[in-house]
Amino acid sequence: MKNKPFVYVENLSLRFDHTNEIETLSNISFAMQEGESLLLLGPSGSGKSTLTFCLNGLYPRELDGEMTGDIVIAGKRTNDYQPGELSQFVGVVFQDPETQFCMLTVEDEIAFGLENMCTPYEKMSAKIDEVLALVGLSKYKTATIARLSGGQKQKLALACILALEPKLLILDEPTANLDPVSAKEVMKTIKKLKEKVNCSLIIIEHQLDGWTDVAERCILLNQKGNIFFDGSLRDAIAHEYPKLIEEGIWLPKVAQYVLHHMEHVPATVPLTLAEFATQVNCFGKIEWKKPTSMQQNVTVPFIKLENVSWTVNRQRILSRISFTLYKDEFVAIVGANGSGENLTFTYHCGDSKAN
Ligand SMILES: Nc1ncnc2c1ncn2[C@@H]1O[C@H](COP(=O)(O)OP(=O)(O)OP(=O)(O)O)[C@@H](O)[C@H]1O
Ligand SMILES: [Mg+2]
Missing domain, CATH: 3.40.50.300 (P-loop containing nucleotide triphosphate hydrolases)
Structure with a gap:
């Protein structure tokens, strides 16, 4: 009981x-x-x-x-x-x-x-x-x-x-x-x-x-x-x-990825990357859906920054930022809370890379 x-x-x-x-x-x-x-x-x-x-x-x-x-x-x-x-x-x-x-x-x-x-x-x-x-x-x-x-x-x-x-x-x-x-x-x-x-x-x-x-x-x-x-x-x-x-409930990212991109969804949807990694061998040949049109137009630079720094009241806020943004591209800029003066980031797209 x-x-x-x-x-x-x-x-x-x-x-x-x-x-x-x-x-x-x-x-x-x-x-x-x-x-x-x-x-x-x-x-x-x-x-x-x-x-x-x-x-x-x-x-x-x-x-x-x-x-x-x-x-x-x-x-x-x-x-x-x-x-x-x-x-x-x-x-x-x-x-x-x-x-x-x-x-x-x-x-x-x-x-x-x-x-x-x-x-x-x-x-x-x-x-x-x-x-x-x-x-x-x-x-x-x-x-x-x-x-x-x-x-x-x-x-x-x-x-x-x-x-x-x-x-x-x-x-x-x-x-x-x-x-x-x-x-x-x-x-x-x-x-x-x-x-x-x-x-x-x-x-x-x-x-x-x-x-x-x-x-x-x-x-x-x-x-x-x-x-x-x-x-x-x-x-x-x-x-x-x-x-x-x-209802707008967020799913684990791996589950979302599998559900959106795999042609045949597995019986057990992985909830973590570790689960996905163990299952991936069992999926055999995975058929991924064709990518959508994004990321196609990465040859025309739209914004280019080279070694941009910004200091306010002697405090370094941005430190040597370099990156290129291409036409029609969507980019997320991500950083730790209060990254402030230490903000430097790595950016990859096509063959561009900046630190
Ligand atoms: N004191 C209040 N008086 C009137 N309406 C309220 C009050 N508190 C919350 N609500 C309303 O009740 C609903 C539920 O609010 P609640 O904060 O419980 O949602 P939640 O699920 O926790 O949302 P979130 O994920 O954004 O935190 C909302 O529409 C909100 O505007
Ligand atoms: Mg709440």
């Missing part, structure tokens, strides 16, 4: 404006076992963050909105918890961690949450050290928060919530504001956490690359705030692909 679910949501609906018929969340039902992880996916505005606020008890108590249905966490309805009591069970890390900070230093920020939970003073220091080690920020214990990078701030926000030992951890787009390097670091930290901390995990993300091995299960919301799929991500891609595209 299955254990009683740790999270149980039944017929949850929410409207912000009671004079308006349109619901932001509509008839949401799902359950989660203790320790289970899932990805909550849906287009912008489908109600993912709103659902988070329902789960941590902000609706209907603290925020305006008309909520119906039931949410039971750890055997008790969220409405029946005392204010603040639910934060022992549900911890949320928001997309922009800056909005969560109210102290100056890293250790004070973690201590703030512990003080609110009336943690005895003698236990605080050990707890702060423990969570800083968990997220890999031990050497920043006394650092000023303003001096941390975006990825470090995200890890600090995670540490603050982990200090409260939630049974359900919700990460609302934890890598949305990060460059790829910082995003990878935060993902690595979260994957390590999963091995060390036994809590349920809900990850809300638009960008699925890197997350598919964290959770098998996904819940998909549509534009109307309904759940239209609850099951394995692989099944969602296999059976609901047109619907996923219609």
Whole structure:
């Protein structure tokens, strides 16, 4: 027999404006076992963050909105918890961690949450050290928060919530504001956490690359705030692909590539590059679709930069940039957060190359 679910949501609906018929969340039902992880996916505005606020008890108590249905966490309805009591069970890390900070230093920020939970003073220091080690920020214990990078701030926000030992951890787009390097670091930290901390995990993300091995299960919301799929991500891609595209849900890049470019889609669509690499031998002779007309007109230079540098108030912003842009070409310029004076890039197109 299955254990009683740790999270149980039944017929949850929410409207912000009671004079308006349109619901932001509509008839949401799902359950989660203790320790289970899932990805909550849906287009912008489908109600993912709103659902988070329902789960941590902000609706209907603290925020305006008309909520119906039931949410039971750890055997008790969220409405029946005392204010603040639910934060022992549900911890949320928001997309922009800056909005969560109210102290100056890293250790004070973690201590703030512990003080609110009336943690005895003698236990605080050990707890702060423990969570800083968990997220890999031990050497920043006394650092000023303003001096941390975006990825470090995200890890600090995670540490603050982990200090409260939630049974359900919700990460609302934890890598949305990060460059790829910082995003990878935060993902690595979260994957390590999963091995060390036994809590349920809900990850809300638009960008699925890197997350598919964290959770098998996904819940998909549509534009109307309904759940239209609850099951394995692989099944969602296999059976609901047109619907996923219609609803604007991003797929892992490898899956997108295979689905768009392979003439015959394999029975198991790869979700990661590693999976693709192991499958590619089994595909035999791959028939790729013909490329579209882009990249054809790469012989007429349209913009050419050679050793362009830019300095403001003695600060070097751009450093020796050289590249050529060709007529009708689409180019993405990519760089790490705050790459500033170190911004140099490699650019390949046809036989042109610049550093
Ligand atoms: N306090 C509010 N009052 C009125 N409408 C709101 C409020 N908060 C959110 N909404 C609306 O509810 C809908 C769902 O918003 P929500 O932030 O939950 O979406 P989301 O799925 O998290 O989107 P994103 O991926 O962009 O973060 C949106 O249409 C939004 O404009
Ligand atoms: Mg959101």
